[in-house]
Amino acid sequence: MTSRLNPYISFDGSARDAMEFYQSVFGGTLDLNTYGQFGQGDAPEADKIMHGMLETPSGFTLMGADSPPGMPSTKGDNISVSLSGDDDTELRGYWEKLSADATVTVPLDKQMWGDVFGMCTDRFGITWMVNIAGK
Template sequence: MPILNTYLNFPGTTEEAFNFYKSVFGGEFSFIQRFKDTPEGADMPEAEKEKIMHVGLPIGNGGSLMATDVVPSQGFSLTPGNNYNLCISAESEEEAEKLFNGLSAGGTIAVPLAKASWGSYFGMFNDKFGISWMINYDY
């Protein structure tokens, strides 16, 4: 059974927001990575390198609140309505493909499902109803 998580986009304030959420929900970050620590980080402007590429905060029974900073060099601009994604954590590569292909039918694929630099099988799209989705399988 896949796990559904919420993935938020922030305009450079992810670290501040997630320290706040951690103070409310408790617990520890399950993962935190800055853009400087990614393969793409070497080519980014200095002002963006310390921004958050990915952070996860476990909440409840198996779910997570996750986020990233939207940085201009990545070609994505933040507007109301694109500041969230529903993220499904699949249990297998096959399940990820089934969910990605099914939910993206008639929609617009932003990132094709493929092995990502952080070691997951990952893809993003907007479904035919305009909802933003991420499908992720951790190897």
């Protein structure tokens, strides 16, 4: 897989409806994963979307999720930029540059879904997410 850059939208509980709507607009394949699939199935947010990805016939990729409990989602400030792929060296290089002089909210490290992931807000106020696919 090559590296990709795409928007990532945070929602306040409406990710499923929004991502299904975008699929109706753009077509394509929608993959939705809930918090319950990667944690406790009986948690109050278990049915909320932890990660959704729409890949369209036109080559568009749109990702979205419901904000985790305690993390606010403000309309207008709820879009990040996601870098993802399986080229560890390339993506770690981007992370090192993007996270320099940034506020790191999630250090680049292996996550419960098996990938290496990190999130930071750069010195210009842009939130970046880097996900390196597990082997």
